[in-house]
Amino acid sequence: MTSGQSSPRPRSRDLGIRIGYLSQGDQNSITDVKGVQVGHSTIITGEGRLIPKEGPIRTGVTVVLPHTGNLYRQKIPAACYVLNGFSKSIGLSQVSELGHLESPIALTSTLNVWSVADSIVEYLSELNTGVQSFNPIVLECNDRFLNDAIGRHVRKRHVDEAITSASNINIQEGNIGAGTGMTGFGWKAGIGTSSRICESLHGDYIVGVLVLCNMGDPRDLRIDGLQTGRYLMPPGVNDESGGSICFIVATDAPVTARQLNRMAKRAHLGLARAGGVVSHGSGTTALAFSNSSDRPQIDDAHLTVLFRGVVESAEEAIINSLLGSETLAGRDGNVRHSIPTEKLEGLLNIQRNSLEKVLSSDQEPT
Numbered sequence: 001m002t003s004g005q006s007s008p009r010p011r012s013r014d015l016g017i018r019i020g021y022l023s024q025g026d027q028n029s030i031t032d033v034k035g036v037q038v039g040h041s042t043i044i045t046g047e048g049r050l051i052p053k054e055g056p057i058r059t060g061v062t063v064v065l066p067h068t069g070n071l072y073r074q075k076i077p078a079a080c081y082v083l084n085g086f087s088k089s090i091g092l093s094q095v096s097e098l099g100h101l102e103s104p105i106a107l108t109s110t111l112n113v114w115s116v117a118d119s120i121v122e123y124l125s126e127l128n129t130g131v132q133s134f135n136p137i138v139l140e141c142n143d144r145f146l147n148d149a150i151g152r153h154v155r156k157r158h159v160d161e162a163i164t165s166a167s168n169i170n171i172q173e174g175n176i177g178a179g180t181g182m183t184g185f186g187w188k189a190g191i192g193t194s195s196r197i198c199e200s201l202h203g204d205y206i207v208g209v210l211v212l213c214n215m216g217d218p219r220d221l222r223i224d225g226l227q228t229g230r231y232l233m234p235p236g237v238n239d240e241s242g243g244s245i246c247f248i249v250a251t252d253a254p255v256t257a258r259q260l261n262r263m264a265k266r267a268h269l270g271l272a273r274a275g276g277v278v279s280h281g282s283g284t285t286a287l288a289f290s291n292s293s294d295r296p297q298i299d300d301a302h303l304t305v306l307f308r309g310v311v312e313s314a315e316e317a318i319i320n321s322l323l324g325s326e327t328l329a330g331r332d333g334n335v336r337h338s339i340p341t342e343k344l345e346g347l348l349n350i351q352r353n354s355l356e357k358v359l360s361s362d363q364e365p366t
Contacts, residue, residue: 009174009323009324009325009326009338009341010323010341011028011173011320011323011324012194012224012316012319012320012323013028015323015341015344015345015348016345016348016349016352017223017224017316017319017348018224019194019224019312019315019316019319020196020308020311020312020315020316021308021312022196022197022198022305022308022309022312023196023197024194024195024196024197025195025196025197025206025208027169027171027195028171028193028194028195028316029170029171029193029194029195029208029210030064030193030194030195030208030209030210030248030250031167031168031169031170031171031193031208032195032206032208033195033206033207033208033250033251033252033291034168034206034252034291035066035067035068035168035252035291036064036065036066036067036168036208036250036291037064037065037068037166037167037168037170038062038063038064038065038166038167038170038172038193038210039062039063039065039161039162039163039164039165039166039167039170039177040060040061040062040063040162040165040170040172040176040177040178040191041060041061041154041158041159041161041162041165041177042060042175042176042177042180043057043058043059043060043153043154043158043180044057044058044180045057046148047329048331048332048333049331049332050148050331050332051148052148052150052151053148053150053151054148054151055148055151055153055331056146056147056148056330056331057147057148057151057153058143058146058147058180058181058328058330058331059108059109059112059143059147059149059153059154059178059180059181060108060109060154060158060176060177060178060179060180060181061106061107061108061112061116061154061158061159061162061177061178062106062107062108062162062176062177062178062179062191062210062212063104063105063106063107063159063162063163063166063177064104064105064106064107064166064210064248064250065104065105065163065166066101066104066105066250066289066291067291070127070128071101071102071103071104071124072102072103072124072127072128072131072134073128075100075101075102076100076101076289076290076291077099077100077101077255077256077257077260077289077290077296078095078099078100078101078257078260078287078288078289078290079095079096079099079257079258079260079261079263079264079287079288079289080092080095080096080261080264080285080286080287080288081261081264081265081267081268081285081286081288082283082284082285082286083268083278083284083285083286084278084279084280084282084283084284085283086244086280086281086282086283087139087140087244087283087284087285088110088111088113088140088283089113089138089139089140089246089283089285090113090114090117090136090137090138091103091117091135091136091137091138092137092285092287094135095135095137095287099256099257099258099260100257101137101289102124102134102135103120103124103134103135103136103137104120104123104136104137104163105137105139105248105287106120106136106137106138106139106159106162107138107139107140107141107177107178107212107246107248108138108139108140108154108178109140109141109142109143109144109147109149109154109178109181110140110141110142110143110144110149111149111150111152112140112152112153112154113138113139113140115152115154115155115156116136116138116154116159117136117138118156119155119156119159119160120134120136120137120138120159121134121136122156123159123160123163124136137287139212139246139248139285139287140178140244140246140283141178141182141212141213141214141215141243141244141245141246141283142214142243142244143180143181143182143214144181145181145183145330145334145336146180146181146183146328146329146330146331146334146336147180147181147330147331148331162177171193172191172324173190173191173192173193173320173321173323173324173325174188174189174190174191174192174321174323174324174325174326175188175190175324175325175326175328176190176191177190177191178190178191178212179191179192179212179213179321179325180328181328181330182212182213182214182321183214183243183336184213184214184215184216184243184318184321184322184325185215185216185217185218185220185221185229185234185275185322186216186217186218186221186233186234186237187218187234187322187325187336187337187338187339188322188325188326188327188328188336188337188338188339189213189214189321189322189325189336190212190213190321190324190325191210191211191212191213191321191324192210192211192213192316192317192318192319192320192321192322192323192324193208193209193210193211193317193320194208194209194312194313194314194315194316194317194320195207195208195209195309195313196208196308196309196312196313197309198253198305198306198308198309199305200253200298200302200305200306201302202253202254202297202298202302205251205252205253205306205309206250206251206252206253206309207249207250207251207253207263207306207309207310207313208249208250208251208313209247209248209249209250209267209270209310209313209314209317210247210248210250210317211245211246211247211248211314211317211318211321212245212246212321213245213317213318213321213322214243214244214245215242215243215244215245215276215278215279215282215284216243216274216275216276216277217229217275217277218233218234218237219233220275220276220277221274221275222273222274222275223274223319223344223348224319224348225351226347226348226351228275228344228347229275231347232339232340232343232344232347234336234337234339235337236335242279242281242282243279243281243282244282244283244284244285245271245276245282245283245284245285245318246283246285246286246287247264247267247268247270247271247285247286247287247314247317248286248287248288249263249264249267249286249287249288249289249310249313249314250288250289250290250291251263251288251289251290251291251292251306251309252290252291252292253290253292253298253306254290254292254294254295254296254297254298255290255292255296255298255303255306256296259296259298259300259303260288260289260290261288262300262303262307263288263303263306263307263310264286264287264288264310265286266307266310266311266314267286267288267310267311267314268284268286268314269310269311269314270310270311270312270313270314270315270316270317270318271284271314271315271318273311273315274315274318274319276318288310322339323339323341325338325339326338
């Protein structure tokens with residue numbers, strides 16, 4: 001569980017990376033959407049050979065609270081879009097059918113979804129005495145390369161910790177919560193986040209994205225337009241094209257569930273811009289919500305800036321999930337290495353300097 005990088009690790013803007021045209025929110029985080037809170041619980045214990053149901057453990061849970069009230073009593077519009085459904089997620093069918101959210105959103109590893117859902121039900125039941133049915137939302141990715149996945153080590157106390165620690169200033173990324181055991185483009189990855197300010201005819205709104213990144217072939221990775229995988233490959237990894245990814249899209253724009261569905265679809269464009277190719281075995285899911293208290297009033301013709309906000313935030317969140325992750329050793333000595341930010345910065349600078357040289361030259365580019 002070591003890192004070859006000095007701490008803290010940089011975020012995308014620290015390396016001069018500029019994704020898209022829109023301005024970032026103050027924290028460049030999903031928590032820039034007022035009222036949204038994020039909390040994590042991380043479980044790292046044991047070393048060496050895998051002993052099923054005992055460890056080593058490299059897993060956790062992340063919770064997104066869309067607002068600070070009682071979600072069951074103060075439901076909000078929501079929608080989801082599943083690009084590829086190799087997934088064990090819970091609660092999405094009711095969101096699609098009814099167009100609202102009544103639960104915290106939990107992210108975790110694949111085989112923990114049912115225990116996490118049970119814990120969310122307990123949380124909601126304690127807040128809403130007498131209610132006999134709830135729709136917990138749990139999304140997942142598989143962390144079995146580093147973690148004792150069959151052990152299902154996330155317990156109610158971990159879910160409670162993630163909920164009670166949730167904060168609107170939480171911008172932790174990488175090996176945290178649900179991201180603890182995840183891999184992206186062959187590198188260590190996990191949680192990432194980003195946001196955009198979207199100026200429309202109706203006003204200025206925030207779009208924020210939080211991603212749980214666990215997919216991608218390292219040869220396909222693109223960062224700020226650089227075909228990173230051509231020049232920088234993780235040690236010992238040739239093809240990691242499988243895996244899954246989850247996007248949580250938040251906004252304070254007064255939009256309908258139908259419009260949120262259109263926004264959720266755009267998150268996957270951010271994945272494509274980062275080099276993602278959705279494999280057969282991928283759970284590729286986006287869940288979008290609005291916590292606006294205003295009556296929906298944005299015409300479809302004016303949604304484009306919000307779509308752009310989703311795409312730019314999703315792409316940058318993926319990059320931040322890689323940049324924020326530390327090298328981690330897990331079960332059976334398996335290792336996922338952090339992307340070397342100094343080498344990456346050097347490659348990005350070479351690309352920029354080459355372009356500037358061409359643009360400043362009297363000669364036409366060849």
